[in-house]
Amino acid sequence: MSSEMSLALPCFAPPPFPDAGRLLLSAAQVNANYKKQVRDEMDYRIKLAAQTGKKGIIPCCRSLHISLFFDGTGNNEENDTRAAKPSHPTNIAKLYHATYQDADRDGYFRYYLPGVGTPFPKIGEMDYSTHGLAFATGGEDRINWALLRLVDALSYAITKGAKRLDDSVAKGMLPDMQAHAPFSGEVNRRNVMKPLLKALETQAVPSQQPHLLRIKLFIYGFSRGAAEARTFVNWLTQLPDPKTKTEHQELTLAGLPVSIEFLGLLDTVASVGAAHILPGAAGHMGWADNTQQLPDERTFPGLIKCCRHFVSAHEQRLCFPLDSVRRPDGSYPANTQEVIYPGMHSDVGGGYPPQDQGKSCNGVGEILSQIVLHDMYATAFEAGAPLSVLAECVTDCIKDKSPNRQIDIKTQGEFDFSKELVKRFNIWRQTLLNTTLQGAEESEDKQQGYRAYQLSQALESAVIDQVGWITAWRIGRYANGSLTAQYFYKSAPQLDAEGLQREKDAHDAAVKELNAHRAEAEKNRKPLDESLQGKPDLDPTNAQYQLREAAREFQHDYRAWGRDINGGIFWDKTLQIALDVIPKHAIFLINGDDEAAEYEQMKADGNRRYSQLFIDKLGTGIRTQPRADLLALYDEQIHDSRAWFMQSALGGREPWGGYFRYRMIYCGNQANKNLRLISVEGKVLNAAPTSNNVVWFVEPKTAYNNATYKVKDMATGVVQTLNPPASTMQPGAVVAQARSGVISEQHQAMMASAINMLKESGAKVV
Incomplete structure (x- = not known):
């Protein structure tokens, strides 16, 4: 902080x-x-x-x-x-x-x-x-x-x-x-x-x-x-x-x-x-x-x-x-x-x-x-x-x-x-x-x-304490293997392969029917309104699988067994995300040293809280009140947003994320983590000029200690290893300065081009 x-x-x-x-x-x-x-x-x-x-x-x-x-x-x-x-x-x-x-x-x-x-x-x-x-x-x-x-x-x-x-x-x-x-x-x-x-x-x-x-x-x-x-x-x-x-x-x-x-x-x-x-x-x-x-x-x-x-x-x-x-x-x-x-x-x-x-x-x-x-x-x-x-x-x-x-x-x-x-x-x-x-x-x-009650802590400190509690819960349920015995896991909706296929077929049929209704409306020159709006993408009913995979990821990270970057994502899909994003917007790197420190602190906080929710190393829940009710809140009310997020679309969880990262918090243009700006206004900083079609990617040592950052120009095939600028917790000021420089360069290039065009046309340029 x-x-x-x-x-x-x-x-x-x-x-x-x-x-x-x-x-x-x-x-x-x-x-x-x-x-x-x-x-x-x-x-x-x-x-x-x-x-x-x-x-x-x-x-x-x-x-x-x-x-x-x-x-x-x-x-x-x-x-x-x-x-x-x-x-x-x-x-x-x-x-x-x-x-x-x-x-x-x-x-x-x-x-x-x-x-x-x-x-x-x-x-x-x-x-x-x-x-x-x-x-x-x-x-x-x-x-x-x-x-x-x-x-x-x-x-x-x-x-x-x-x-x-x-x-x-x-x-x-x-x-x-x-x-x-x-x-x-x-x-x-x-x-x-x-x-x-x-x-x-x-x-x-x-x-x-x-x-x-x-x-x-x-x-x-x-x-x-x-x-x-x-x-x-x-x-x-x-x-x-x-x-x-x-x-x-x-x-x-x-x-x-x-x-x-x-x-x-x-x-x-x-x-x-x-x-x-x-x-x-x-x-x-x-x-x-x-x-x-x-x-x-x-x-x-x-x-x-x-x-x-x-x-x-x-x-x-x-x-x-x-x-x-x-x-x-x-x-x-x-x-x-x-x-x-x-x-x-x-x-x-x-x-x-x-x-x-x-x-x-x-x-x-x-x-x-x-x-x-x-x-x-x-x-x-x-x-x-x-x-x-x-x-x-x-x-x-x-x-x-x-x-x-x-x-x-x-x-x-x-x-x-x-x-x-x-x-x-x-x-x-x-x-x-x-x-x-x-x-x-x-x-x-x-x-x-x-009437809210004012705490003695700033937001970031309060969040750190709370993440310690849920990490303790994950140690018991995920790392220590008690997940599949729990009522909430057994109650999580899950279809077998045939059921998932029937679900997909039904969704496809509903989309096909909707498209037919739309075509009929357009044929009759009727406006498309809420009654003909599209259907959500299919979210397959496989919550138990998602929870098991999430538990496997947490267990491997907690015990430092090592895993792939996100528990099942294909590398080419990560590249495609970068391909869509890099040319358009400001991109920052999160400081890998900060991530390693977060991992150690979160793990220690979870271990310290563990005995307040569980009674043994098997993940047996505490039975005495009121802690049993607190455990029940985590079991039966609080969801696992990472287990579900992007799972059906990407075949794994959120790339580059994990259960041992604190949330990024912004206050205006100030952040609670060290960031390094590498791209803004379509230009990769500290790199030779590239085309607009570039891919930025990371070759990691582990999920929590990134190592090498590169950019590939898809037009030429040239790969450059980046040397990111110094980290900052005030990314807004850095972006403004970098953006101003890029825009100034673009303006000067446009002016030079206009002057050259006028000269070529025979006009006198004073």
Whole structure:
């Protein structure tokens, strides 16, 4: 950990989870939520009465409440909620379901944006995309679509006849909003949005009924969707013309003040461009470049009223580096908390179905992400979010108000939870607090609402401690061979060879049928919509095999028996990944010395924690409480994201990764690991000039001690051994400097070429 990060402010632990869950609200909480929503209207009426001297006048006025939901990588509400069996929407989709429905007439708007790598017919993406899943392709269009949703809501609220921004018209605007390297796209977005907003501002006369007061935004995001949400916030602040913008000026759209009442983020992962699928790639390219820090509150005071970032304690995949909301200087933005939760990436953001990997076999109520769902609901509700409430919680204050604020039965079922889950979570929470485990911790909040507990550790230190616990679990279950005797393993779905073939045949038949329906629609000139969107790639039902292979990999690494680079990947597939990525984006190497040190520390921490979960060297689980319940949380709730990830696509697990690596954590453009930049803007640094078609690869000594780095020019066949620059924990500054140099070289080459062309044409060049 860098010295700067060691001085960082502490992160937070979640509060104890209440036995009754967080949907069971008090009358005071429900009424406070309503009063926050109408506070501006009440203030306006009081002010107007004071100005006119007339009391009792109730002018028709309102604020617009706009909720935006950016779902995670590979997550798609249309498929996950309606088509998938069993249904497995993420927490973002569930919060979307819980938000006021069909409430546009009352000034409440909600918009859902499917995760990258999944169909989004409104922007022209009909199919699941490997590039979207791996490199966040399509993220820029989703963010720009969200900006255009603001125009849609404003148009409905302002124009006569409540006109909407037609989807086909908005889709046609997206190409004009896109960035073109090396430029950021800021001017392009402003050029599209400015005339739309100006036209609406002209129509929004003071005498309009209802009189519009302001725009309140409620923004949610998971995974790359959380990165999109953060980029959206930054791009929103760039819409005003910089020529007319003054310091500390309030952000406005169409003349209306804008505030972000709530920003709810679940385990932000940018991973745009090349993620850490190779031995290092920043993931901060394209639309995520310099957009992950929240706007400076000194420039935009009061813009973000409340931000909560819930992060995974146990995720370790290279492709999922975490983007903290902490500033590079170690401080947190105002009104912001970063809270650690147990489990992997999707144990926080949701999306696992019951029985996945043999976990949560008794239904949705046992899924670990349900805790996060309730907690995000609670903190958003307290911030005034337009979220529906249980029938028994409807108060006299809201029962006759429009829109309907009562949650529907189906959505209520999506918030199910079990008593066992609550008990296990509250016991796990004590490990985060570094207290002696107690079996009967008080599970009720001392105060109503969500009150996170500030730790004494920075985020990186807390994560290191938590990884020690899951490493201890893996030693018992994986290294010591007790996996296959466990109930969760036996419950993990697994088909034999014939079953896998039938599954594939059924999937192929469904795709063929869908294509026939699409062809018929196109023949009849009917638009392709969500009903004809593509199907997810087949994810074979072989969880037991994946778990066994994961256990074999961990066992070999733990006992230093040696293995291939990732437990079964073919080398040529690794080269192909490099071939797709290298020419386009910044690529970093992770310091091999750091990896060796991480291995030793993680192994030692796991050995130290082992006796708190197991009673012998055979991996026999502890039977005394509360540690037996803590062990049960790891057995029956926390998934193994590495065991599954890329297995079906590549025949092995994530290349270059492993169970003995700490997660990469970014704070802005600062990282918690030493990195070496080797490529940026299509140029390989410290190498002779190459064509655009290059392959970068590593010849490793072991999985945790890389040795030789090379680049091969596919046009000439020339192979160069690289001498990477010095390592740094501030990759952003290095990239900016290198990019500036490359762009300068390109500019000079273009100018020289233009001058030569003019000379050859006979023109006089002065």
